[in-house]
Amino acid sequence: MKNQDTIPRQIWVFFCSVKLTVYILVLLAVTSIIGTVVLQNGSPQQYIDLYGKGMYNLIKVFHIDDMYHAWWFLFLLLLLCINLVVCSVERLSLIWKTIFPKQVRFHPDRFLKSTTKQTVTVEHNPDQIADSCETWLSRQAGPVIRQKDQNTTLLYAEKGRWTRLGVFVVHASVLLLLAGALVGAMFGFKASVRIDEGGQIRQVFAAKTREPISLDFAIKCNEFEVKFYNTGAPEEFRSNLTIIENGQESLTTDIRVNHPLRYKGINIFQSSYGTATPDAAVLSIVDNQTGDEITRTLQVGETITLPDDQGSFLLQGFLPHFDFRGHNLEETFFGKVSLAGEPEIQIGLPVKFPTFDKMRKGRFTFVIKDFEKRYYTGLQVTKDPGVWYVYAGFIMMILGCWITFFMSHQSYLVALQPMDEGGTCIHLAGRTNRSSQDMKRRLARMKTHLENQLKKV
C-alpha cells in the first residue's frame, strides 16, 4: 500500500479492522448497562425526584431516558454494521478462491511434516493396498485425488470446504436482524386498547405517544373471562373477539395470554383486564327522618328527584378502584347530592361497603344494592412487518454458529511409501482450519480404523 492513500481508502481501512469491532462491542456492552440501571421512559417529574434537577438535564441531553433509541446508541449500531460489511467484503474477496478453487491443489510436505501425523506399517507392498486405502479414504472424506511422487503413492481427500462460509452466515444474520428491527420500527406500531364486554373499537392508541391509530377493521369483545387457581393466583385470561370487516363479521375466536390472534398482519394479544364502567345500578335511598326506603334502577348520568321534593341525586360515574384515605374500597359509584338550601356535595358509594354513606350522617343515605358487573379486556395490538427478517436472521445465526463451531474444512493425505525391507509405511496426516486438538484425536481414531480395514486385505 502506498503512503498517500486516498481518503475513501483510509476510511475503508479504518473500518476494515477487527480491533474496531472489539472496541464497538465493548462500548455497546458497557453503555447497555446504563439503561438497565436508570429508569427508562419515565416522566420528567420522576427523573427529578429520583436523580435531581442537574442530573435530569444530563439525562435529557444524552437521551438516557430512552437510551436504546438514542442517537448515539443507534450510531454505535450503525458503525458496527459498516464495520461488519467492510470486513466481510474484504475477507470474502480474499478467501473466495480458497472456498471455490478452480482446481484443488495440495502440498504433501505440509501434511507429512505435521506433528499429528500417524504412521502404520504393513507387510503388503503399496500396489496391493492402494485401492483399499483409496476406497477407505473416500468413505472418510470424499473423492480422492491419487498421485505418484517418485515411488510414493499419495492419496488426498477433503471435506467441508464450504464450512469456511459459516462465519459470513453469522455476520449476515446480524445485519438481517438489525434490518428487520429497522423495518419494524419504520412500518410497524405497538399500541393498546380497552374494549368493554359487548363493545367494539376501530382505533387503538400508540404505546408511547398515545396517538390514535385506525385499523382497517373493527374488533368486538363478546366476552371476557378470568379463571383463578385455588391459591387465588390467576390461571387464565380469555377474551372472545369478533373481527368485523366492511360491516361483516369475518372471524370469531378466543385469545389467551400466549395465544394471540393474527389477522391481516395485525397481532392482537391479551394483556390486561378490569371492570368496565357499568351502564346502570340498583340504588336504594333511605330517608333517615321517616325511615322510608325506595329502590330504583338508575342509569349512569341520570338524575332522580328525592322523596318529598327535598332535592335531587345524580348518578355521576364509576371507578373500579376507589382510594379513600389510603384504603382501596374497590368498585365504587359516585353521585352528586343537591338538597334545597345546602351546597351540593359529591359522595362515593362503594359496592362492597353498603354502610359507607351512613357515616356521612345526612338526611338521606344512599346504597348501591346491585349492578351488572362487566369486564373490559385490555389488548395489545401490534404490527411488525420486520419480524420475518428477524426470524430469518435467528435461523441463520443458529445455523451459522453451528457451522462455524462444529464443522470444519478438513483435508487428509495418505502416503504409501515402500520400505527397503519390503512392506509399506503408511503415513496418515490431516489439516484443518479449526481446532488442531480435534484433528489429533480424529487421526488417532482413523489410524485404528485403517489398521482394522487393512487386516482384511
Add this chain to the structure above:
Amino acid sequence: MNSSFALSSATFIYGLATVFYIGSFAFKQKKLATIGFLVLVTGMVFNTAGIGFRWIESYQMGFGRAPFTNMYESLVFFSWTMAVLYIFVELKYKEQGFGVLVSPLIFLSIAYASFDPGISSTINPLIPALKSNWLIAHVVTCFLGYAGFALAFGCSLMYLIKPGQASKDSIFSRLPDGEVIDELTYQMVVFGFLFLTIGIITGAVWANSAWGKYWSWDPKETWSLITWFVYAIFMHLRMMRGWHGKNLALVSIVGFMAVMFTYFGVNFLLSGLHSYG
C-alpha cells in the same frame, strides 16, 4: 421416594463429590478424583430423579407443568446442567484436574436453592404468561449455555491460579497443562455461546407470541445481550487477534460475572418481566 428427598440427597452427594475432588487435589491422589467422579455421577442421578419427581408431583397436584419456572427450580436445574456437562467433558477429554473447581459450583447452586430461606420450594401453578411450550425450550437452552460458561469459568480460574512452571511436587502439578486448559476453555465458551444464542432467540420468539414484541430491552434481556457481547468479544479476540492464556481467561471470567448478574443481580437489584428467575 419423592422430589424433596431426591433433591436433598443430590445436594448431600454433590457435597461429598466436592470433598473427594478437593481431597484428590490437596493430597495428589488420582484415586480420590475417580471416586469423586463416581459420586458426582450418583448425585446427578438423584438430581435427575428429583426434577422428574417434581414434574410428576405437579401433575398429581392437578396442574401439571415443567419444573423450570422459579428460582428454586432454576438453581436445581443449573446444578443438573453443570453436572451433566462436566461428566461429559471428563469422559471425553479424560481430564480430572478441573473437577476441583467445578464440583463446588455444582454443589453451591443446589445447596443455595435448599438453604436460602428466601427461596421457596413449593410447587405453585403457573401464571398465564408462563404457560407456553417456549418456556421449556427457553429455560433449557439458557441453562445449558450458563453451564458451558460456568465450566469455562472453572477452566479460566485454573489457568490463573496455576503457576507458569508448576514443579513436579507442587499440588498444582495435578492440574492439566496450560494448552489443554486454554483449548477446553474455548470449547466450553463455544458450547455456552451456541446455547445462550439459542436461549436468547427462543426467549425472543416467546416474547413475540406472548406480548407481540420480540425485544423490549427488559433488564434481563439486556443483560443477556451484554453477556452475549462479552463472549462474542472473547471469540473475536481469540480467533482474529490471537489472544490466548491469561488475558483470554480474564475475559472469560468477566463473561461469567455477566452471567451471574444476568441470573441473580437482575432479579435482586433491578425489576422487570423475569421476576421468577
